[in-house]
């Protein structure tokens with residue numbers, strides 16, 4: 001039987017390894033990316049390279065992994081006339097909820113099915129096919145897309161109708177940014193009180209201060225040996241991407257009139273961290289910024 005043909009647009013740090021996992025799972029994958037380097041790496045992984053309109057014309061499923069909602073809507077508008085009837089469009093980028101809903105509307109008007117399926121798990125999860133997908137769209141669209149998502153990830157959560165996946169991603173990452181700053185502040189205060197990192201960790205990790213930013217991704221070296229703090233704050237999840245997600249959360253909060261004072265403070269702190277040249281540093285490195293009194297509040 002001919003394997004399902006998939007078009008994959010956006011073969012960058014995330015999309016490249018995700019598309020490679022589709023090839024490994026037996027799919028025939030045609031991809032496109034304006035970056036020559038991304039195309040060269042994709043070819044090595046067995047992905048065919050073609051102009052976007054050619055790649056999507058042959059595909060039953062189109063996966064996109066792009067920088068922003070603007071990129072997605074422009075790519076969608078270009079590809080729509082070339083799609084086979086009844087295609088499934090799966091967008092895995094992290095974008096604003098309004099653009100995600102607009103993409104669903106474009107897909108539906110064109111007679112296609114759509115899913116917004118942003119991910120958590122980062123580049124490591126993309127390589128290891130252990131991503132979590134937060135999915136918005138109809139049950140029918142998800143059932144059709146499930147085998148494709150399963151080839152790239154480990155966990156699929158159906159969050160609701162179109163846009164719900166992006167809403168979940170934005171809310172989760174705003175919470176993550178806030179909690180990381182909270183944990184980092186606690187360590188800096190502990191340092192100045194003469195309390196060791198390990199002592200604070202031993203108490204907070206088994207007490208009411210417990211959270212993922214502390215127990216899985218501890219921002220100081222020592223207590224969690226696998227955290228980026230033990231590796232010079234090499235990402236992981238870069239501060240520039242955290243800032244992008246906090247800005248999406250701030251825009252969503254403004255659009256819905258939602259009070260998110262801590263989300264806004266987290267956005268300001270990460271903006272200052274990135275402006276200090278730390279955009280490529282892991283987001284847990286914010287502890288250094290706090291410790292150095294690089295606080296702009």
Ligand code: NAD
Pocket residue numbers: 009010011012013014015032033034035038052065066067068071075092093094095119120121122123236237238241244
């Ligand atoms: P990236 O910049 O490495 O990749 C994006 C790719 O899209 C680039 O190679 C770019 O050339 C390509 N592109 C731009 N316009 C295009 C078009 N019209 N058609 C085809 N390709 C096009 O970024 P990334 O780290 O792979 O992130 C991709 C998305 O995943 C972003 O929305 C990001 O927020 C999200 N994300 C990233 C991570 C991470 O850890 N890197 C984690 C979760 C989510």
